[in-house]
Amino acid sequence: MIIRKTPEQIDLMAASGEILVRCLKMVTAKARAGVTTEELDAAAEKFIRSQDAVPAFKGYRGFPGSICASPNSMVVHGIPGPYELQRGDILSIDVGVIKDGWVSDAAMTIPIGPIDRGARQLLDVTKASLFAGVAQMQVGNHLGDVSAAIQHSVEAEGLSIIRTLVGHGVGREMHEEPQVPNFGEPGKGPELEEGMVLAIEPMVNARGPLVRMGDDGWSVYSEDDSLAAHFEFTVAVTADGPRILTPWHEES
Numbered sequence: 001m002i003i004r005k006t007p008e009q010i011d012l013m014a015a016s017g018e019i020l021v022r023c024l025k026m027v028t029a030k031a032r033a034g035v036t037t038e039e040l041d042a043a044a045e046k047f048i049r050s051q052d053a054v055p056a057f058k059g060y061r062g063f064p065g066s067i068c069a070s071p072n073s074m075v076v077h078g079i080p081g082p083y084e085l086q087r088g089d090i091l092s093i094d095v096g097v098i099k100d101g102w103v104s105d106a107a108m109t110i111p112i113g114p115i116d117r118g119a120r121q122l123l124d125v126t127k128a129s130l131f132a133g134v135a136q137m138q139v140g141n142h143l144g145d146v147s148a149a150i151q152h153s154v155e156a157e158g159l160s161i162i163r164t165l166v167g168h169g170v171g172r173e174m175h176e177e178p179q180v181p182n183f184g185e186p187g188k189g190p191e192l193e194e195g196m197v198l199a200i201e202p203m204v205n206a207r208g209p210l211v212r213m214g215d216d217g218w219s220v221y222s223e224d225d226s227l228a229a230h231f232e233f234t235v236a237v238t239a240d241g242p243r244i245l246t247p248w249h250e251e252s
């Protein structure tokens, strides 16, 4: 069952998302060569708790961090640790916040200093695919419209959608129904209705689409060790169109 949210509940989720966006901007500003991912994690946790909120990932199924920090060929679910960022890296940062019982979830992949053309294209294409998916979050559309828009915008650029990792409904729980694949057919899947809130999160490999698990049981890597990117928003379907509840793209 897909749990629809009232406009008041969506406002509460947006308040959670506002904290998340401030956290994400603070962390991305700190992320530079020589900084470790555990330093970013500590800063994120401190900030989130200072807002009377809770890091949603910390302790989730035993995950030890407040953020996921996934460099280079790591796609998602990177445990923050002693890894020191280097010039030319890309780093995916995923943050979840619980405020007043409402979860928000968002991610972005950032360059650490100058990056090469291939890495830049990967980031640009993955981010654009997120916006293409969000544009389909209209009452009366189907989930497949969102999925297909993401898939087509990525595959048209010769990059690979990862099929085994998907987005999800979000609300009082971090993972609610439905699953949101980043590939699909227009017109298929559940019809989108006012009040549905989804975490839309394209995950893209620069070469092949396959992934493998890391030894820590959490981290996921591209199987061919090519670079991977991840951009995510929490988005509500409203009568006025899609409402991005974690607007990290907006100037603050």
Ligand code: MG
Pocket (backbone or CB within 6 Å): 105, 106, 167, 168, 199, 201, 232
């Ligand atoms: Mg998510």
